[in-house]
Amino acid sequence: MKATAKAHTNIALIKYWGKRDEALILPTNNSLSVTLDGFYTTTTVSYKPELTKDTFTLNDEVVVGEQYNRVTNFLNKVRDIAGKQLYAEVKSINAVPTAAGFASSASGFAALAAAATKAIGLSLTESELSRLTRQGSGSACRSIFGGFAEWQKGEMEDGSDSFAVPVAPKDHWDIRVAAVVLNAKMKKVSSRSGMKRTVETSPFFKGWVESIPSDLEAIKQGILERDFHKVGEVAEANCLKMHATTLGANPPFTYWLDTTMSVMQTVQELRSTGVPAYFTIDAGPNVKVLYLPQDEEKVLETLRNISGVTDVRLSRVGQGIKYLED
Ligand code: 2P0
Known part of the structure; x- marks a missing residue:
């Protein structure tokens, strides 16, 4: 037992x-x-x-x-x-x-x-x-x-x-994810209540739902073909759409802080210099950055130098459920 x-x-x-x-x-x-x-x-x-x-x-x-x-x-x-x-x-x-x-x-x-x-x-x-x-x-x-x-x-x-x-x-x-930790604290709208408010009040919610099938099809194809640009572009755009729905809610809210925006812009600038990196954000202010193994050093150094960033934690693709011996 x-x-x-x-x-x-x-x-x-x-x-x-x-x-x-x-x-x-x-x-x-x-x-x-x-x-x-x-x-x-x-x-x-x-x-x-x-x-x-x-x-x-x-x-x-x-x-x-x-x-x-x-x-x-x-x-x-x-x-x-x-x-x-x-x-x-x-x-x-x-x-x-x-x-x-x-x-x-x-x-x-x-x-x-x-x-x-x-x-x-x-x-x-x-x-x-x-x-x-x-x-x-x-x-x-x-x-x-x-x-x-x-x-x-x-x-x-x-x-x-x-x-x-x-x-x-x-x-x-083998793709990598950097979790960018920010020093700012904010009063958090839980994901449970945030999504509820969005469903009930945001006029953008309908557009969000309608946009999912094509995003899904594109990202699955990108994953199967190991097309990093495609996966990154779709993921970043999907994240921005999700966060846009919260601005349309009543009362409106956002999970972003000023440093969230700095990290997003830095990732886009990094990309313009030829380093493929893309961001995604959940129901909170911290940003996760997707990148490829060969760019790890450059991505890490860039993220750590952003003012307001306190830590960057790296992760690889993980495994599913594992039962351990007692
Ligand atoms: C996700 N999030 O797909 C999205 C993106 C947050 C933003 O799933 O109410 O804690 O327990 O089903 O799973 C967070 O929501 O919500 C979440 P419940 P959950 O990861």
């Missing part, structure tokens, strides 16, 4: 931005991401008859409140599927520096889903695991797979066809 799993974060190149069903976490559009090896969560789940409720520690600290509720609600789904009403001790270690602005919910829920289902005796296919993981946090369903993965939104109202599928494995292509 005990299992440990490791899952990596992912960065979306085609963003998940908008839900059509908030309870089931069903998205309005397909998204596509690359799994990253530098940032991961390792989670051990042990079901114990003596427990009267679930317990959850993150980096050895007891977690309570909303974060705890999301974990225990997710475990309820696992218990329902298994038909076993046993409480669990959940211990997670995050190797996702929160300052790097990577959503730890992706690696967190992917590792939790894998460990919780294995420990309770379920043996799910990767598709089944991805579908279940989605109900913990949407972007997490893509972290079941390594390399490049697409979350297919599905058509069914019950979410049965909404899960991620692999697009290309880890070893298909």
Whole structure:
């Protein structure tokens, strides 16, 4: 009744931005991401008859409140599927520096889903695991797979066809991602509430959704052909479109800070000097930069010299869910 799993974060190149069903976490559009090896969560789940409720520690600290509720609600789904009403001790270690602005919910829920289902005796296919993981946090369903993965939104109202599928494995292509950490702090609109406000109020949301199929087709072709310019161009434009929808929301908001803009402009300038580098940004101010291995030194040096940048963390393409021996 005990299992440990490791899952990596992912960065979306085609963003998940908008839900059509908030309870089931069903998205309005397909998204596509690359799994990253530098940032991961390792989670051990042990079901114990003596427990009267679930317990959850993150980096050895007891977690309570909303974060705890999301974990225990997710475990309820696992218990329902298994038909076993046993409480669990959940211990997670995050190797996702929160300052790097990577959503730890992706690696967190992917590792939790894998460990919780294995420990309770379920043996799910990767598709089944991805579908279940989605109900913990949407972007997490893509972290079941390594390399490049697409979350297919599905058509069914019950979410049965909404899960991620692999697009290309880890070893298909050695691209790199630099996470650029900024020193500024801001009052954060969570991705959950930000996308909700956008869906409900932004007149740009319709255009966002309509633009997804052609972006997806182009980026998948670019990935399969290892066409870095194509992948970078589509990813950067898709990110800008996502962020444009927030400016149209009521009340309007943006995740960008002045340094976010500096990094974006520096990446575009770098590109004009012949170094292929492209940016993408999630629901926060930090920027992720895509580049090729041969340009690592130049990209790193350029990013580190931007005023307001405190750290740059590098990552390669990562693997999918891994079960560890207890
Ligand atoms: C993504 N983001 O595709 C997009 C891009 C943020 C911007 O997925 O409500 O934490 O748990 O399903 O997965 C962040 O949203 O939201 C996210 P929930 P999640 O990575």
